[in-house]
Amino acid sequence: MLAAILDHYNYWLIIFLMMIGLYIVVSRGNLIKKIVGLNIFQTSVFLLYITIGKVNYGTAPILTGQPETFSNPLPHVLILTAIVVGIATTALGLALVVRIRESYGTIEDEEIAVSEQFQAESEVNQISS
Amino acid sequence: MTNWLHHIPILIVAVPLISAPICVLFTFGANRKAAWLWTLLVSWFAFLCSIYLLNYVLENGQISYHLGSWKPPLGIEYRIDVINAFVLLLVSGISAIAVPFGRLVVDREIEPDRQILFYTTYLLCLTGLLGVTITGDAFNIFVFLEISSLSSYVLIAMGVRSDRRALTAAYNYLILGTIGATFFVIGLGFLYMVTGTLNIMDLSDRVTHLADNKAVHAGYAFIIIGLALKMALFPMHVWLPNSYTYAPSLISIFLAATATKVSIYVLLRFLFTVFGVSFDFIPLTLIFIFLPLAIIAIFFGSIGAIFQTNIKRLFAYSSVAQIGYIAIGIALSNTIGLTAAILHIFNHALIKGALFMAAGCLVYRVGKLTTDSIRGLGKEMPWTFSALVLAGLSLIGIPTTVGFISKWYLILGIMENGWWPLIPLIVMGSLLAVVYMWKIIEAAYFFQAPQDRVPVKEVPLELLIPLWILIGCNFYFGIQADITIGISNEAATSLLDHSP
């Protein structure tokens, strides 16, 4: 039982990272920290794909002319695409945070909520008056 | 020498994709009108392609197009059958009608120096949605899903000129949308782990032999949750109301009519084509998770809509409710239920497209859209408001409208499964729709306009014509319903047949 758990240590590490990332996204109120959490979450998925592409005793998939065992290159290519998507998401998320900071003066979830609540109330008052 | 018709499946995605970078080049002449015209031409091109594809598929059966001439399952395959040809038609059709509407409202709502990039991003969003629909490769779905999502975050954030809350709406959508997409990829990873393939047809062949495999179960759960988040099924809808409310009008129309629908299509694809109803987990998920959530969605969305004062937000909440109806159709998992779901994907796009378009007209004239600011406008903007009323009737489900057809089929599907208690719930949902639509009608027609308000003119014809074309579609497909019912029925049958 213990051996079975230890043998799959790579999966445990991935699950650990995945949960840390997701937890940060859910629990932190700071918008930048949320994006960092999202990054950790995505990175764990990259590792998941890389780890399933590994073949025992396999080397890097480069043709050398000698008979060799290769790791599966497909997951690497897939993850290359996913990394690019991740970069785009991070860049866009940070850009939004910059703009939020410029118009709200804060990047804390709660303070933004207060500010929006205030804005909504003032709109209602403006109309009824 | 090249048979171009053979290449239509790739052209419908590649042409919008390549036209986006070309659109960027218009910044050198700072020619906003050219960028708009370019977007319009591309949308119409995609629309014509999708009409051709749907016709071809209905007559000759499936198309399979091999990218780079690599044979599937190794290479990426574009596979088109009735259901995705129908969704393609929906996406490109809404775009073809929304872009002509868009020029004036975009001019009003987006900074002049951003408009060219706005249209570029719009084209990318269109590419993404078309790509998700057409591709037969599971990882390709993820890539296109992210193209469309990333561009829609940008497009929603562009609403910041009218209201800064567009930024936080886009940010929240970004966080949740990315979590949804990442869940989807984790699920795919699990499936790839045990099957070693990503082609959807190949996956469905191999998964049938692995019905007891734990990794397949885990993958299934991740994929379904990821997609449910993307399609905004209650309680994963939290990103939707603010995004639709604060987005620019053109984007509200386009996303409300297409974005969630495409995710629903992917969900159908995975539920029925890849896993198949024989897969043990599916009836369980459908009956114990989808059905209750769908019913809660209907009531939560409708009651939420009643309490909104912002009209775009009201429509957004109503979207949450309508996704509930579609989810009920899926949960029935019989032919008529699925027909109803697919019909409602199409019909709801027509209804919400028309409603958000009317809202766009109002924003164009009034600016901030609340039930107070439209008081007494019914007389001043008769064409806009009569369109709004007609679309509202369609939303409620009055006979001769499309809303009636899909609800009728939903009830037929429920009767086939014998789930009688659901019928009053659906009728009650419709009654709630009456209540929230009445709020708008009451404000527009029965309340007096404030004394000090400057008179408001009707919107120009350029906005009215697309709006009334959509209203016309609402009634045309409500009366001549055989066309859409036939297509949906064939799509539903093929989905259920595929499951071995």
Added chain:
Amino acid sequence: MRHHLVLRVIAKMLIPFILLFGLYVQFHGDFGPGGGFQAGVIFAAAFILYALVFGDNQARKVIPDKALILLVPLGLILYAVTGFYGLVFGGNFLDYNVLLNSPKAGQHIGIFLVELGVGITVAAVMISIFRAYAGRTRAIDDEDW
């Protein structure tokens, strides 16, 4: 600019090698590890390092914003033209076999062009992203150091 003497000298020494390495990863990508994405990022890193050390304004003289706006779509268009080229000569989209006389040569030139397009776009996009952030704040004066 009298400060950071070490930084400036080291950066000036490093930048040519970073660029060279980027080109190696780009053009050796079809024989060994590498390709457009990696090369584009490495190539952009050189320009970003330059901007970090010598200031954003100086970097804008090396690659003006207009050039970036041209380069981002250019790479994508190169990619798509390669795809459509195969389509015109009787293959499917992105079919490299028909690009040249023999399929082997066709595959070679096809992946070369596509990766070149990817490399150009990625490099230009990375520099643009950096610039979009860096350009939003005031440059730090020498006195503030």
